[in-house]
Amino acid sequence: MGIVLISAAGWLWFDQALDLPALLGIGLIVAGVAVINLFSQSAAH
DSSP states (O other): OHHHHHHHHHHHHHOOOOOHHHHHHHHHHHHHHHHHHHHOSSSOO
16 A cells, blocks of 8 residues: 555645556556455465
8 A cells, every 4th residue: 555655645745647557557556466465375364
């Protein structure tokens, strides 16, 4: 969730634009972490 928070902070405080490729990339990172944590047997729980 760190990348989401840093991106949101940059958008709110520094007026950095998040275009569609940036949002898609962040979404893919979040989705990948979620898949690993929810479905992978190798993830430490």
